[in-house]
Amino acid sequence: MAQNNFRVLFLCIIINFLFCFNIFADDDSSDLEAGYFIDVSGDVPRIVQRFVWEKEVYASRYEITIQSYNGFYTDFIIENTEKTFFEVSLHPGLYRYSVVSFDLLDMRAEASPWKQFEIIGTYVPQVRKFLPEAFYLDRDNERVLHISGINFFEDSNIYLSNDFNKLIPVSVTVISEENAVLVFDDKLLVPGDYNIYIFSPTGIGTKTGTFKISYSKPLDYFIRTAYTPVVPIYGEAMDLFTADLFLVGFSLGIELISSKRNTFNGGFEFAASAFFLNPYVSLEANYADYIDGLEGAGDSAFFCDFDLNFAFQKRLFVNEVFLTLRCGVGMALFSGFGVIADNGIALKLNLNFSTMFRIYKILHIDIGAEYSHYISNESFGIIKPRIGLVWRQ
Numbered sequence: 001m002a003q004n005n006f007r008v009l010f011l012c013i014i015i016n017f018l019f020c021f022n023i024f025a026d027d028d029s030s031d032l033e034a035g036y037f038i039d040v041s042g043d044v045p046r047i048v049q050r051f052v053w054e055k056e057v058y059a060s061r062y063e064i065t066i067q068s069y070n071g072f073y074t075d076f077i078i079e080n081t082e083k084t085f086f087e088v089s090l091h092p093g094l095y096r097y098s099v100v101s102f103d104l105l106d107m108r109a110e111a112s113p114w115k116q117f118e119i120i121g122t123y124v125p126q127v128r129k130f131l132p133e134a135f136y137l138d139r140d141n142e143r144v145l146h147i148s149g150i151n152f153f154e155d156s157n158i159y160l161s162n163d164f165n166k167l168i169p170v171s172v173t174v175i176s177e178e179n180a181v182l183v184f185d186d187k188l189l190v191p192g193d194y195n196i197y198i199f200s201p202t203g204i205g206t207k208t209g210t211f212k213i214s215y216s217k218p219l220d221y222f223i224r225t226a227y228t229p230v231v232p233i234y235g236e237a238m239d240l241f242t243a244d245l246f247l248v249g250f251s252l253g254i255e256l257i258s259s260k261r262n263t264f265n266g267g268f269e270f271a272a273s274a275f276f277l278n279p280y281v282s283l284e285a286n287y288a289d290y291i292d293g294l295e296g297a298g299d300s301a302f303f304c305d306f307d308l309n310f311a312f313q314k315r316l317f318v319n320e321v322f323l324t325l326r327c328g329v330g331m332a333l334f335s336g337f338g339v340i341a342d343n344g345i346a347l348k349l350n351l352n353f354s355t356m357f358r359i360y361k362i363l364h365i366d367i368g369a370e371y372s373h374y375i376s377n378e379s380f381g382i383i384k385p386r387i388g389l390v391w392r393q
Helices: 001-022 236-240 285-292
Strands: 033-041 045-053 060-071 071-079 083-088 095-104 115-119 127-131 134-136 144-150 157-161 171-176 179-183 192-199 207-216 221-226 231-234 247-258 263-278 297-316 323-337 344-361 361-376 382-393
Touching: 001 083, 071 083, 127 192, 127 207, 144 192, 221 361, 247 297, 263 323, 297 344, 323 361, 344 382
Parallel strands: 134 207
Antiparallel strands: 033 045, 045 083, 060 071, 060 095, 095 115, 127 144, 144 179, 157 192, 171 179, 192 207, 221 247, 221 382, 231 382, 247 263, 263 297, 297 323, 323 344, 344 361, 361 382
16 A cells, blocks of 8 residues: 555655656747737727646646836736636836646746836827807707827828717818817717717727707797788689789798607697788779678778697708698687678688798798688688798797
């Protein structure tokens, strides 16, 4: 029994001796290698140093020691691994490292000589400030983003990104190492909270946030004033009015439309209109007598409309042109029209369409027409062409 134990012990000593001799007989340790790679798996790439050595037949594990220099060397990292490499991301500075192996009996071999190396700092871009703080899609501003910071280069890669979208600027102008200007295509902007990413030509980068793309308000307000003549198309009103005897009117409307970018935007319109006999009537006695001859009518006849309409709007050419279809109900107040409207209140149905063209910032010209059917003693229908100005807020 003692003889067998002696043989096992002798065998272990021989294996351990051969193991140590095989790895560390070469004093310059040419089998140790060092390198680096860029890790792009995270949000921001980082430089990773890799230490590599050759595998030894009888090694069960390795211990790598990295020391940092700050006037003198001190232990910075001590790690054990069964692999033949070790990866770490170190800050700029002076370092040295050594590797020691452990055999199957966990006996420590002689450590490799210290190897000195230096981590040199690279130019990492940083964003300190950006203006504006957001793009508001319901405002007709230029989509220009000004960024200030450090370490900007002509070949820097700068863009906006979140978990769902990546917005590439149509142009990037690096004015200096501290300033850059980004221009975006308004039609490609998608609402959301974005980070600003900037990468140097070497692939090292950073991000900052949060840059918002959103709407400054949920609704757009359209305030309209328009000239609105009247064209009868059927009923007693058509028989009453002629080329010289007609009504002129003016209308005022307030429209609330969703400001979000959709295929169609919905909303409401509140409108009021007033219509009078044209001034020509008061100068021509024969027309005045004609009006006065109608039962209950007079040359001071007028009526007012009050309407509530649903609005469906299509926006074209980045809010340069607005096509709007409206339908709804209203109420009319008549005075001086005699039997046509019984000098009272009538209900009405509306259908109208208009086109707005932007002429200057928030000022638009509006051209359209409205069809109205009046439900009264003598129901009738009229078309009201209109041309006016619209202020968009």
